[in-house]
Amino acid sequence: MRTFSSKRIGKSKVIEPLAYTKRSVIKLVIFVNLLFLYLPLLVLIAFSFNDSKRNIVWRGFTFKYYEKTLKNDQLMEALTNSLQVALLATFFATILGTMLGLALQRFRFPGKGPVDAWAHMPIMIPEVCMGVSLLAFFALVKIPLGLFTITASHIAFCIPFVAIVVRARAATIDPAMEEASYDLGASRIMTFWRITLPQLAPGIIAGALLAFTVSLDDFVITFFTGGPGSTTFPIQVYSMIKFSVTPEINAASTMLIVLTSIVIAVGLVLHAKTSEKDSEL
């Protein structure tokens, strides 16, 4: 009867049987997991400020490597390419993904199950397979590898991400609103524009931000679909890693981490605002 003995009052500490987080074993689990998840990133960020070429012991604080990174033309060009691809891919993937999400949420059609599974496949299959297949495809149809092929591929794998988010949002919309709009004489387009779209907006924005970060961070598919002159930021970091381990990589990585964090923070703030609004309604 171990459980009852732990409930007995009198000794210093009483732990409810299901209050696992109060148990030291679970506290240790949380500690180990968080250490495991954060130590590498914290070390990476800390070393980007370390004034030592060999990057092993702490030799004082410096911004030197950030200056070097910002002056590194190749890296800056790669960043421009990355942003360009991410913005274009996000724009098209958001439109196409929203359409797909709405179609899957609203309509019943023959073969829906397989179509549904197929549309989510780009997320599920190993990225390497998708990367090499795109490479083979572009070679076959003789489209030279470059920013266009990278963007087209990014759009393809961002569509399902947007569709999932938009579909979840569409499921929460009350169809009565649209019916009321039709009853009051509004046209299809008018209703979509004035009623459906504003209600979908938080989902669309969340999907767009997701697509943006996924595209900005992608390495594997870009690795296979890019060519000379279309180096993106992760690809440039990769070649720097392969070349040698320098503090400059840490600085560049930290910059990318900060960039994605800003996008996510914007997303979270927007999400918090819309859920506040929703709960007011």
Add this chain to the structure above:
Amino acid sequence: MQNWRDEKNEFSILMLPPAFWLVTFFTLPLVVVWVYSFGNRGPLGETNLGFTLVNYVRAFELVHMAILWKTVWITIIVTALCFAFGFPMAMAISFAPGKWKLRLLMLVILPFWTNLLIRTYAWIAILRPRGILNGGLKWIHDTWYSLIGYGVEEIPKFVPWEILYNDKAVVIGLVYVHIPFMILPIYATMEKLDKSFLEASLDLGSSQMRTIFRVMMPLCMTGIVSGAMLVFVLTLGNFIVADVLGGTNSLMIGNQIARQFGAARDWPFGAALSFVILYATFILLWLRSIYAARLEQRDAKR
């Protein structure tokens, strides 16, 4: 939900453009690779179409079989480790009081948003011979010998643990990259779990351990299966981690595929290898859907 026949125009406007894009830039490329996997490599590295199973047979030859086998082994170990660390973590999040629940959840998700390549690269600073881990070990080594008071001459020299650029580093990196995929689905099912089952088990005299293994785990099976499946599929196809943290001998199948489409320039063989792991992925996804359907049926009967 509307029938598509009632709104043919609206349905086609919504469905056709994304479907067109996905067919062109996802399905067609896969078909191309599938066709290539039956072709053969010409003398200049070009791909000749044909119908031969040679590439698939080669994939199961001894040399390549070794890599395949090793990939599967590493994947199993990684999945098991993710479960061993992820399950208690999911438990900790799920049973945490109010605001801590959300905080812990955010803390697990956040690293997930940073670049995969960077997260992998970050481990080099920790695992290398003069990195953080070996620094810590050396410190323990030194204090231990100074505490037990050996003479200066007798202190054995600290030998750094060779943990970077080999399979150990690859396993660590893969667990690191994929553990949120295990924690999140388990957490999601645990949230829906009726906690009175656990209380009943404890009240009836089972120990905590027994309750966790015999009551909680079976009830969270959907989440565990989803998590394990995700980790397994993602690890199987990963090639960055082995590329950055592994040594020359820690190639995984993903690296092998990348090599065939790169330096080795043997596309038909690379295509066949791709389809070996794609088939494995499809079979796993199919098994999971069967399992999910069976669980649904069982729940419906209740």
